[in-house]
Amino acid sequence: MEFRILGPVGLWADNDDEVPLNGMKQRTLLAAFMLAHGQAISDHQIGELLWGTDPPETFQAQIYTYASRLRRRLSDAIQIVRKGPSYTMRMPTARFDYEEFCTLSAQGSAALHQNRYDEAGEMLRSALDLWRGPALADVTEQLAERERPALDQARLAALENRIEADLATSRHEEVTAELVSLVKRHPLRERFRAQLMLAHYHADRQADAFAVFHEGRQCLEEELGVNPGPALRYTYKAILTGDADRRSDQSVGRPGR
CATH class of the missing domain: 1.25.40.10 (Tetratricopeptide repeat domain)
Known part of the structure; x- marks a missing residue:
């Protein structure tokens, strides 16, 4: 499966068909799991991301429902594990566009510092091509405010490096x-x-x-x-x-x- 947050949050099956997700809160929960990179997220943290500082009294039950619905959308290789008052998503074989972006951006930056400008430009362009619009579209305001600034800064840094590679190859x-x-x-x-x-x-x-x-x-x-x-x-x-x-x-x- 493939997870995407660099644009509208989405989930794609191995046959490139988009897996339907119902509503902003389910997309927010999925994005929060991906951005946790396998670390546990507590019910309290999830509640703040979904409802802000005043979650409903039934917020834990609602989170359980959202997680259960999300599990049904995932392949067998991806698990959402409940342990105590927290959740962890394990996705060892899945693709994640932000992780791919970070890998390509780091490789491009390394090539740039080694004066391998053409190679750097190619890798950085590939990294930037993964963006399909503003990151974390269709999620709650709480998650977007917490996570989007760092994502945008990473994109701008990669863009600066790509332009530097272009300048070094006389594409003024x-x-x-x-x-x-x-x-x-x-x-x-x-x-x-x-x-x-x-x-x-x-x-x-x-x-x-x-x-x-x-x-x-x-x-x-x-x-x-x-x-x-x-x-x-x-x-x-x-x-x-x-x-x-x-x-x-x-x-x-x-x-x-």
């Missing part, structure tokens, strides 16, 4: 429009801004690169009261001195460089 024109959109949506995310500066610079638009820096500096000062961080400062200096022309400095926007 291809990523410029994408970066313009990303900087507009994430104006305080300095690595996207640094990457857009590089894309402009390598397309012989040095004035545009400097304009992106100064806009970012003003935005950071107005929104956070801070100066540009190392990524932006180093990229600005590299463009100003011509160091950005060197292939080894395509990663000037990477934190820690």
Whole structure:
């Protein structure tokens, strides 16, 4: 079976048919089990994820019903185990899109740090292709608020790495429009801004690169009261001195460089 949370939460059989799930709470329970990665979840924790801080008096009975219905949707190799006041889901043979994303993203990041740019780009694109929309669609507000920010941050980090691989393989024109959109949506995310500066610079638009820096500096000062961080400062200096022309400095926007 295949479990998916990178978009609408869903369950797919081995023949690629979607297994029907009834309602938001059943999808929330399934997503909570997957994100627990085999660890036990207490009735109290599940109750908060399903109903918030004021669950009904019968919440344990309702959780039992949801878990029982979910068991009937799963293959024999996947178990939902009740032990004391908690549940554990064991899925040793199942696919999980978020685990696949994390594996591909880590492999792509490793390849990037080893300057294997083409390989890195391929793995990171494969990781990002697993996303089918906003993560954890169709779950309760409580679960989405707890888990979605970390998932979104992981996606943005993989996207930054994929763009870095593209810049290192001279795809500056291809990523410029994408970066313009990303900087507009994430104006305080300095690595996207640094990457857009590089894309402009390598397309012989040095004035545009400097304009992106100064806009970012003003935005950071107005929104956070801070100066540009190392990524932006180093990229600005590299463009100003011509160091950005060197292939080894395509990663000037990477934190820690």
